[in-house]
Amino acid sequence: MSKASFIVFEGLDGSGKGTQISMLTDRLESDGIKLFTTCEPTQFATGGLIRDALGGLTKRSPSELAALFLADRISHCAVIKKMLDSGRTVICDRYYYSSFAYQGMDTDLRWVMDSNLNCPDIIKPDMCLFLDVPPEVCDHRIEAGRASREIYETPEAIKKIRAKYLDVFSLLPDHNIRLINAARSAQDVAKDVYEAVTQVIKS
Ligand code: TYD
Secondary structure, X not given: OOOOOEEEEEEOOOOOHHHHHHHHHHHHHHOOOOEEEEEOOOOOHHHHHXXXXXXXXXXXXXXXXXXXXXXXXXXXXXXXXXXXXXXXXXXXXXXXXXXHHHXXXXXXXXXXXXXXXXXXXXXXXXXXXXXXOOHHHHHHHHHHHOOOOOOXXXXXXXXXXXXXXXXXXXXXXXXXEEEEEOOOOHHHHHHHXXXXXXXXXXX
């Protein structure tokens, strides 16, 4: 027996979320689990405004950015809800924990948390997997893989964001958050990810 679950991946830029999501979806699909894989920011119009700001094309204040992510998430949740209702497990690359860690650094964290957590249209995930990698490793991976850096990809920002994620998690005791040591081989990480996710899906 499996239940349609809402699973979120979080981590620093370069923490290996993409690789782990693709390894997990392959394995769950071969188990016969129906899936919908998605990410934030979305491909909707709000997601486009956000990407322009992340790339430095448009200047936005941290609060403006937090509000754009909130609007993007509200639209996204309408789709997520439909998928869950149709019996699919949803796997999402980043969710509101990113807003708490990234926008929460530069604007009022409480406001960012309350606006997301108290919004009636925003769904609480069944599990959040935080792929934890030392900031220096992420920095190397970003350097090796990108022609240019987004606004949150400087070495100083990466360190601060990891600390903020950990602070935020301690404020959310009623959330199912798993810290996964992701500074290991992709196969070892994938094994822990699969075990954690199947506990939720098969519960
Ligand atoms: P992107 O390059 O799309 O994906 P990733 O780094 O996850 O592979 O970058 C998304 C960026 O958006 C990333 O730097 C984190 C940031 N972000 C926020 O600042 N707040 C949010 O609420 C979300 C969902 C993402």
